[in-house]
Amino acid sequence: xxxxxxxVGFLFTDDAAQVLLIKKNRPEWxxxxxxxxxxxxxxxxxPAAAMSREFFEEAGVLIKTxxxxxxxxxxxxxxxxxxxxxxxxxxxxxxxxxxxxFRAIVAGxxxxxISNLNWIVPFCLSDYEFPIKIKEK
Numbered sequence: 001x002x003x004x005x006x007x008v009g010f011l012f013t014d015d016a017a018q019v020l021l022i023k024k025n026r027p028e029w030x031x032x033x034x035x036x037x038x039x040x041x042x043x044x045x046x047p048a049a050a051m052s053r054e055f056f057e058e059a060g061v062l063i064k065t066x067x068x069x070x071x072x073x074x075x076x077x078x079x080x081x082x083x084x085x086x087x088x089x090x091x092x093x094x095x096x097x098x099x100x101x102f103r104a105i106v107a108g109x110x111x112x113x114i115s116n117l118n119w120i121v122p123f124c125l126s127d128y129e130f131p132i133k134i135k136e137k
Contacts, residue, residue: 003076005047006039006080007079007080008082009051009054009055009066009081009083010036011084012124013085015087018104018105018106019104021104022036022100023100032112033114034109035117036120037055037059041080047082050080051066051082052066058101059093059095060094066082067082069082083124083125
């Protein structure tokens with residue numbers, strides 16, 4: 001696939017009651033919206049390596065235990081979604097950029113989340129056999 005490739009990760013507490021999210025300042029269509037933490041996959045980088053790097057760059061915490069749970073794609077884009085569980089790392093995370101990192105209750109996500117997070121976050125907590133690939137037209 002030619003096109004842009006991204007990663008998005010959700011760090012949950014061990015009991016899966018809370019999730020770490022980020023308030024976006026960019027790109028323009030995401031300004032002031034809440035999303036998972038992530039970014040672009042660099043040339044030659046695996047999605048898992050990109051997830052670890054992006055999370056460290058944005059939240060100041062290195063996590064090597066990401067589990068790929070979902071791949072969404074279109075004609076010229078692909079997004080790899082990951083999950084991890086660690087209350088210790090969750091508590092250590094802090095904003096490492098100009099975008100705000102914050103803790104959200106899974107059962108009551110903020111109203112200004114990117115719309116697909118309303119199903120992706122609960123999906124990440126399901127018992128499906130991962131990863132699941134969904135191709136959008």
